Amino acid sequence: MPSGRQDVRERLQAAALELFRERGYDQTTAAEIAARAGVTERTFFRYFPDKREVLFDGEVGMLAALSAAIADAPDNLGPMDVLLRTFRSFEKTIEKNRPFNEPRQAIIAVTPALRERQLLKSAAMAVVVASALEKRGVERKMAALTAQAGVAVFDHAGRAWFEDPSLSLGEHMKRAFQALHGLAAQNAKPRSRTASRSRTASARPKRHK
Amino acid sequence: MPSGRQDVRERLQAAALELFRERGYDQTTAAEIAARAGVTERTFFRYFPDKREVLFDGEVGMLAALSAAIADAPDNLGPMDVLLRTFRSFEKTIEKNRPFNEPRQAIIAVTPALRERQLLKSAAMAVVVASALEKRGVERKMAALTAQAGVAVFDHAGRAWFEDPSLSLGEHMKRAFQALHGLAAQNAKPRSRTASRSRTASARPKRHK
DNA sequence: GTAGAACATGTCAGTGACTGACACAAGACA
DNA sequence: TGTCTTGTGTCAGTCACTGACATGTTCTAC
Structure with missing residues (x-):
């Protein structure tokens, strides 16, 4: 079943996309993806370092x-x-x-x-x-x-x-x-220069943790 | 060994931090963390949804x-x-x-x-x-x-x-x-740099890789 | 054309993260 | 006193991922 190397890779990606759409990511096993692509689970992990990476x-x-x-x-x-x-x-x-x-x-x-x-x-x-x-x-x-x-x-x-x-x-x-x-421009918005405000109440609400 | 609920949680976190420092994250199993904290692996996963979350x-x-x-x-x-x-x-x-x-x-x-x-x-x-x-x-x-x-x-x-x-x-x-x-302010400003123009970046650097 | 290298895959066994089900102990509470 | 709740241990099981080895296929040198 497997033919070219690039071909297998693409079949795996296509199979994964299909299965994820049908059942969702969590309900799909790597073995199932591999099977649909016509290879074994082990081969899947030779192409992708982990299940997520296939996408x-x-x-x-x-x-x-x-x-x-x-x-x-x-x-x-x-x-x-x-x-x-x-x-x-x-x-x-x-x-x-x-x-x-x-x-x-x-x-x-x-x-x-x-x-x-x-x-x-x-x-x-x-x-x-x-x-x-x-x-x-x-x-x-x-x-x-x-x-x-x-x-x-x-x-x-x-x-x-x-x-x-x-x-x-x-x-x-x-x-x-x-x-x-x-956004950055707005920073200076209240007319006076930003630098002049460095003094005002250096922002301390009473929250912590 | 387990006493208060919050206490167990903190023991697990402390144990995890210690072990990760000693052997690294990948070389530490959840069971080992649990053991050092005096509980079982199963209990570890009752406090944290996965191994990463302990940190x-x-x-x-x-x-x-x-x-x-x-x-x-x-x-x-x-x-x-x-x-x-x-x-x-x-x-x-x-x-x-x-x-x-x-x-x-x-x-x-x-x-x-x-x-x-x-x-x-x-x-x-x-x-x-x-x-x-x-x-x-x-x-x-x-x-x-x-x-x-x-x-x-x-x-x-x-x-x-x-x-x-x-x-x-x-x-x-x-x-x-x-x-x-x-950064945002600089956006509109054409800048003339000291030692630039002729040599530095304008000659297309190697493209491959 | 063939021996052998290089490569892609399959098979198998194993580890470790995580989960569900159930049993059990101890304190809370009626 | 008995029941209920809560936290835990135990066990069995699934699944992601890995290393080792065997087998087939393709490429290359001669």
Whole structure:
């Protein structure tokens, strides 16, 4: 039954997606996935280090591309602009993948174990992004912070696009970045400069624990 | 051997921390933790839903306090300011807990399974924060985005404080928030860097890998 | 064309996380 | 005093995951 190596991999992923949709992640055993793909459980674990990972795959290739795209961005941009620009350069690809990602994301959303794994992937992405920013000369902690915020915004835009596809993903991204922008600006809103307020009651409600 | 219910819980946590430090998380079985605490494995799983959770506990109580603190913040602040203020109100408590958190955090840092769980906890915190912001009248998506960014900054400050305790946690938080602020502001600003342009990043670096 | 290496898979046995069911002890309470 | 509740131990079982080994298939060198 097994033929090409790539073929087996894809059969396993397809089988997993089907079964998860039919019975849910927890009610599906690795052996069942393997059986539907025409291999044994042992083979399943030769392709994927654990059961969760069968739903997370494209992300690896994306990281390298992401890193390269950040490196290639023009020189005269601030770090956050680099990220916006980079993420938007993936817009088309991601939009094209929506039919595949939609059911996948639906399963992840209702399965805590998978949400956990997805958070790990996002964190990994932030690490890669941070490192790519550092290579552009951004100071280390700044790079980490920017990456973290940027990935958060990216995820946020992705979720927004998922529940409202009437706007393009790029538009959602633009808005999310603008919102973040506005947030920071709002900080100084009550007319006087932020620095002057450093004295006022250094915020201590009576809660603890 | 088991005496009070709370007592057993704490013995289990202490035993787990000890064993994880001695042999590492993966080399420690739940049965061993239970044995050192003077109970059986089955009892361990009556106190904690899974092995990872034994290291994450205080966080539950913190969420309620966080939510309350956000609700109690003065009215005239932008959402991000509310968060900075709120987080800083926890400064003392967190600093006091450092001796307990330090070894714990060290173990988490070297154990992927635990890092994953910690990310889930942060995400849960973001959800709570977002909901608390919404109750203050912040629009839903804006609340989510603010919470996400705020928690990211909070985590970032925590990590920075961990590796450099010469500055207070509050100071790290202030700086992280200011950095985020600066990031957004920088967005619109074309920057000319000193030693850039001709050589550094514009020549496409190696692409592969 | 064939020997042998390299690779992909199957089989089997085993560990460890976690769960449900039941029995039992001790204190709370009627 | 007897019953009820609560916390625990015991046992059997499922499932994720792993190491070791045997077998088949494909690739390569000669």
